[in-house]
Amino acid sequence: MxxxxxxxxxxxxxxxxxxxxxxxxxxxxxxxxxxxxxxxxxxxxxxxxxxxxxxxxxxxxxxxxxxxxxxxxxxxxERPVNPLPERKDYGGKGLIGVVFDSFGPAFGCEVVGGIERECRKQNFHMILKCTYGNMEEETKAFEELIALGVEGIILMCVQGEHYNEHVLKLSLENFPIVLVDREMAGLPIPCVTTDNFQAAKDLISLLIEKGHRNISFLSHPITQTSSVSARFSGYLDSLLEHGLRTGEDMWLRNLGSILPRLDENEEGEYDDRNRIENFIREHPEVTGFFAVDEALGITVYKILCRMGLEQEKEVVFFDGIDESYDPNPMFSHVVQGEYLIGVMAVKYLRDRMKGKEVPKKYYVPYEIVRSTEKK
Structure with a gap:
């Protein structure tokens, strides 16, 4: 069998x-x-x-x-220990909250742009808050938004092992919430995202097509609330389909210092860079590196450059500034349909605010940008 x-x-x-x-x-x-x-x-x-x-x-x-x-x-x-604050009545004026873990040029700016533009079309007023990977900041953001009387929330949740109790309570009370980028497994909250599993498979298949047979996986800690796990599954599935070996000795999955955060963690970043460099040195057979996002991918590439190995090995990753217009892109990477993610999140939230059912998951198309050089 x-x-x-x-x-x-x-x-x-x-x-x-x-x-x-x-x-x-x-x-x-x-x-x-x-x-x-x-x-x-x-x-x-x-x-x-x-x-x-x-x-x-x-x-x-x-x-x-x-x-x-x-x-x-x-x-x-079940009810959380800390109750949600009392809401003000804004009389259905279309006030919504947008709570993001973080955003930047590599991923997120276009999502926010899509949200803002669609809010204009729907006559919604949005309040944006960032949590930078901090669960306490996410809790604070929810408390403030509920107190202000928002009628719905678009959420890119903090990555962690546990769900925010306010998100759990609101979802059980059928309060309109729409997730972007990251699902929350087991909770009936709709999510607008990329098919991270298939996109990762496509990216790994591209490396295999180029002749790479030993491909490592590098990521932040895999959690229940992260698209990282889907990318890891796609990586595994692609290698399995092609009959290629992988194992825990080929994975670096706890590079947490490169995640966005409120506090500086220079010591942690130094340790993670040393771990990556030691891994490269100890595994000369590895020629392909799949990083879960641009920040991690560029970190790996810089280390390869410092070691003089950038021509021998190749790094691929998710996100990054769209180079599809460039006839000679430097890296192969996944470009997500960020703007459409933002637009569809607002449309889903509008329907939920009207009491309508929406699909549990909406996949926005993605594009694989192929590098023209082996970098």
Missing amino acids: DRELLYQKIYNDLLEGIETKKFPPGSRLPSEKELAEQYHVSRITSKKALEMLADRNLITRKPGKGSYVLDFARLEN
């Missing part, structure tokens, strides 16, 4: 267990390791089966703890 059928079989068996209450709500599913041993497959195969269940919002995956069957009845009865 081929590997595709194997992970489908694991998925089907677990799905049947959930439907028959063999795995009741709140129960823990077997781990990737346990499933791999039970079905005599690799952990990559068992991981994919679990991720397929998570994609259907049947389970939630908690890093370091395991995968649990979701129990929405319990969630609906």
Whole structure:
């Protein structure tokens, strides 16, 4: 039986267990390791089966703890310790909040531009707040926006292992929220995003097409609230389809210092750069590097330049300033449809504010920009 059928079989068996209450709500599913041993497959195969269940919002995956069957009845009865502040009545004047983790030229500016332009068309007034990866700042932003009487919120959530309690409470109360870029697994909140899984597959296939066989993955910590996990899955799936090897020795997945943040972390950045340089030195067989975003990709490229290896190895990544107009782009990368993400987020929020149902997920088209040189 081929590997595709194997992970489908694991998925089907677990799905049947959930439907028959063999795995009741709140129960823990077997781990990737346990499933791999039970079905005599690799952990990559068992991981994919679990991720397929998570994609259907049947389970939630908690890093370091395991995968649990979701129990929405319990969630609906839970209430955060800190209540939301009382809302002012603005009489339906179209006031909305926009809460972003961060934004910049590489990713986010065009999303904000799309949101602002569509708000003008819808006669909405937007209030923008940034959290810079800080959960307390996200909580503060929600409290202030609710107190001001916003009728809906567009959110690019903070990446972390736990959900913000205010987001959880508002979603259970059916308050209009639309996510951009990052889904929150297990919560019924619509998200406008890129098909990160397929885009990553396309990017890795491009490296393979160019002759790369040993390709590493570099990222920030993978969490439940991040598109990073989908990109990692796409990376794994592409290598699996092409029969190429990968493993934990090929991954650097905790490079957290390069994430946007309120405080400076020069020591952490220095440590991460040393980790990357040591990895490159210890793995000379690796010729392709897949970084989850531009900041990390450029960091890897600069290190390769310092080591004199930039002509021998290639770096690809997500985002970056659109070079599609350039006949000689330097890096192969994914260009997301940022402006349309912003526009569709406002349209989804408008429908939710009117009490209409919207699809759980909307994929905005992306483009793969191919480099003309091996960089």
